Amino acid sequence: MFKKVTQTIAKQMDPKGELIPVYSILDQEHFRPLCLVRRKGKTIFRPTPGYLRTEYSLYDVLLLGEDKTSTELLIPAEDVQDSSQVTFTHHVDGRVEGKLHLPVNSANTEVSTRWSKEGSIKLEKKSIPVAKLESLKTERKINMNHSFIKQLKKKQQNLYVVHESIQASEETNYEEYNKTEGSFMAQLYAKFSTQGSRGCKHSITIPKGCTIAFRTMQLTIEDGSWCIHHFPEENIQTFVSDGIHHFREDNIQVFESDGKQCFSHGKLGALEKEVKAKYQIFSMLSVDLYATFLKSIKAVMRNRNLFQELTQKVEAVLDETDNCELKTESPDLKDLLHTLQDTPGDLLLKLAGAINYTLYALDELTEDQLLLLLESLEEDIVFQQLKLVKSILGHDIQDMEGCFSMDASLLSFSQEKEQKLTTAMLEMSGVKIQKNGSAEYKQEAFSSLAALYASLYVLDLLSKSD
Template identity: 25%
Template sequence: MASVFESVAKSVVRELDPKGGLIPVDSLWSSSSFRPYCLLARKLSSSWFWKPRYQCLNLSIRDILEPDAPEPDVERDIPFHIKDCVDGELQVKVELKALGQGKLAGGAAASASARASVSALRLRVPPRAWEAMSKERRLRRPEHKILQQVQRCGRDLFVVTEVLQTQEDLEATRACKQEGSGQFSLPGALRMLGQGQGHLNQEKTVTIPSGSTLAFQAALLVIGPDWEIYHIPSKNQRTFPLPKKDRKPASGLLSHISLSYFKMRLPSASADIVSDGDIEDQMPVTEDFQGLQVEAKVHADGLKDLSRELCGQMLAGLGQALREEQALEALEEALEQGLCCGGPVPPDAPGGAILECLVSSSGEVEEELARPILYLVQALTGLSETQRVLLAEALETGDLSRQLQLVHSVLEQSSPWQERRAVSLPQELLGGSWDSEAPAWVLLEECHLELQEDVPQVSWRPEAQGRTCALYSCLALLVPL
C-alpha cells in the first residue's frame, strides 16, 4: 500500500495547484525540515525523465549571511479546509454449467477507501523581504563550509520561499478489502463437491502532526561576488559558475559519456547516432518512452564489459544498499564527489563493495563505469523504500526480466504521459497471481498508479511518470547484470 502521507500531500497539491508550482513533500519524516528561508541542496539528476531531489541542509539563509539577525516575518494566507473521501466497490459473480458434467461457480468482491480531512495554511516570504535582505546582508567571510561542500559536489542551492502547513493534527486512513469464494460439483459414481472462501483486509492510518509541511516552493540561490534569489531561473543558471576546465559536474548528464556509447540506432531512426560536438545538445533524445529507452540503453551499454565476477560483486553490494536508504544515499554522494572532483576515493567511503569495482589501481573513479552506476543509484533513490526492498528480494531470486517487460508495457501504452488513460496489462507477464500482495502489483502501485484486479489494468496518471521511469531505468540496468 502506497505511503499515506505522500498520497495526502499530492492530493492537496492537485486540488490547490494543478499547474505544478508547489512540490509535494514525499515523507512524514522530512516534513518538519521544510520551513521558509531554509536551505536545500538539489541533487543533480543523470536523467531527463525524473525530477531532481531536494535535500534539507538543516540551515537557514541567515546562517550564510551577516549580520546575523532573524529573518523577516512571513505572510500568512487565509486558512483552508479540504475533506477528501473516496470509496469504491466492485463485485463479480461467475457460474459455469456443462450438461451432465457438473458446475463451477465463484464470486469476488473488492473495495477501497481513502479518507483525510486537512486544515492547512500557506506561509509565504513576501518579495519585499528578499529586497531588504539583499540590501542589508552580505555573504559571510570566510564563506560557510556548506557552500564549499555543495560546490565541490556540483549541486545547486535553493531557499524555501513558500510552504503549505497543516494547522491541526490530522488522521489519514487508506483501506482495501478483498473477498473471494467458489464452489464446484462433479457428477458420477463418486460425486465430488467442494467450496472455499477467503478474504484480505488492509488498513493503514497515519497521524500527521500540526505544523507539518505538505508542500513547498523554492527559489534558486545564486552565489557570485554576492548573493541573489531567482524565482524563475533560466535553464543554464547555476548556484556557482561552472569551472573553466574540461571536467564538468555530474549535471552534465549525457555529455560525459563516451562517444562510442552513442553508436546505436533509434527504433525509428534511419541512421546511427553520431555526434561531433556536445552530445547533450545534439543527441536526439525525446521526452517520451523512446527517449527513456535510449537513455537507459546508453548507460546499460557502459556496463557490458564488466566481468562475471565484478557483476556478482556489484549486485551483492547493491542488494545490501537497497535495504539501507542512508547507505544508498552515501554511495550516491561518494560517486558524485569522485566524478565531479576527481582524485582518489577514500578507502573508508560508503558502498565499499561497489566502489571496489569502479576504482582504478590509483584509487580514482573509473568514469566509464562509474557514470552508469551513478545513473542506476540515482534511479534507485527515486523509488520508495518498499520498491527497493522488493528489488533487493528479486535480485536474490533473479526474477527481474518479467517486471521489466511489465513496466515497459505500461510506459509504452501510456505515452504520451501527460494524459490520463486506462492501460491493459498482458496476462502472461503477471505470473501466477495478480492481487495487492503480488510484487508486480506493489511495484506499480508505489509509482502512484491505480490498479484493478478483475480486469488487469492500470489507470495511468501524469504524476506517476517520474517514479515509473525511474523504476524502468533500474530494471533496464539490473537485468543485464
C-alpha cells in the same frame, strides 16, 4: 506513509508540479522559509526535481552589517506572511476518495482523488515577501569563507532558498489499513516483505507546524553579492566566475553523433539513452560483483529502512567522495558498501550515480510493484517484461489518456501465473492490457512505466551470470 500524504496534497494543490512535497517527516524542519536546499538531478521518469536538505538557513551564511546586528532582525517572524487555511479531508467507504477545499479568489475549488487513508488535515501557507528578500540582499553579503559555501563552490553545486511552505496548522493523526484482496499478493507479502502480512494497520502523527510541501528560488553568488531568480531557468549555476554565469545540466542530455538531442522514437528514445548511459559503468563489474549489487538492491526493495540507509550512503558518496565512511550493520548492504569503499574516486562516483539512479526508479514504484518485481526475478521473466514495457512506451503514451493495440505475442508467458503477475504490475503503472493485445492507459502512465523500464533494465542486467 508520510511521503504518500505529502505527494497527494502537493499534487492536489498544485497540479503543475511547482509545489515540492517533503518526503521524510524527519527532514521537514529543513524545508521551511529561508532554509537552504540543494537540488537532486532530474530524470526522464522524474522530470520535477527533488531537493536535499542542508543544515543551514540563509541567515547562517550571511555576513553581519556594519551595525553588527543579527540578520534575523531584518525579516522578523511577523513579516512571514500567512494565507487562509486549506483543509484536506478524505475518507474510506468501500471505494476511497478525497476532497480538497481550497479558497481561490473567495471561491472554493473542489478536487477528488482516490486515496487509501482516513483523516483530515488543516494547512496554512507561510511565505517570505519577495520585497523583503530583495531588501536583505542589498544589506547583507554572503560569507564566502563559510565552510559550507566554500564546499559548494568547490563542487560547483547549485543552491536554493525556500521562500514558501505549506505547513500543518494543527496536529493530525493519519491511519491506513492495508488488506490485500486475493491470495496471490498476500502470498507475496508473506514471501518477500519484512512485515510478513498484508493485513496491517499503519498510523502517523503529523505535528503542528510540520512542513508538508515547499517552493524554492535559486540563488546566484558572485564575490559575496547575491541575488534570487524569480523565474526558473534551466542550467544556470549558482556561483559566478569572472562575471559569467556557467551552465550545467542537472538531468542527463542524450545526443546522437551529430550533436542533436535524440527523440527519434519519442520519449522512449531519450529514456533508452539515459538508462544505458547510467548503467554503462556496470559493464565493468565482475560476475561476483553483479551478485553483490543485486543482493543489496533486492534487500532494499523488501525493506524501506534499508532503502533509506542505502540512499543516504550513496548521496554522501556523491557529495563528499573523499570523506565517506561506508559502514553498516546490515549484512545485506555490507558487501556492497565495502566494495564502494575500496573503489577509486572517478569509478566510485559513476557506481554511486548508477545506484542512485536505481533508487530513484524504484522509489517511483508502489510497494506492491516491488514485490511483483521480486517474484519476476524468481520466475526469470524480467527480460520478457522489459521487452513488453519497451513496446508499450513506444506508443508515446505521455500526457494523455487513450487506447492502442500491441503485439499479443509479447503477453505470451509459459505460465498463466507469470502473465497475471505482469499484467497486475502494468496496471499499477496505469496500463491495462487484454490478452488480445488491446490496451488502455491513463494520463500519468508514462512516468511510472519509465521508472518500471529502468528498474527492469537494471534487474535484468545484474541477474545475468555471463
